[in-house]
């Protein structure tokens with residue numbers, strides 16, 4: 001099969017890219033479009049480190065074929081801050097020390113952003129369900145969950 005041209009929106013910007021039929025969204029984002037916050041590790045769907053938002057939902061970008069993303073809306077962690085101001089979930093991760101080496105942090109922040117935007121009354125169990133499949137090798141998950149809960153609380157209080 002031949003390469004095809006796809007158009008996808010990344011962090012609000014339209015991008016046209018030529019992709020091969022077997023190429024992953026991870027490869028396109030990191031190696032062709034240089035969104036290096038999207039981390040690569042297992043390439044097998046096991047670690048979740050490559051998570052991005054696709055049409056609003058967290059997906060493991062190594063498991064999505066680039067050709068499936070024609071017309072899709074993709075958000076990476078670079079797209080969360082506005083005019084240099086961190087988003088609510090980013091501020092909450094800083095406040096609660098939700099990271100150590102930072103390798104997994106973009107994936108957890110994007111999953112957390114999904115929760116904050118879509119699950120205002122998420123319980124601990126529901127938060128864990130969304131985070132399930134994203135692996136952190138450094139920290140306990142407690143600070144990450146605490147950060148997401150803080151962002152949910154801030155959102156209810158109208159903080160931006």
Ligand code: FES
Nearest residue numbers: 043045047048062
């Ligand atoms: S690199 Fe995609 S799940 Fe590990």
Ligand code: FES
Nearest residue numbers: 100101136137138
């Ligand atoms: S903070 Fe190091 S892998 Fe999660």
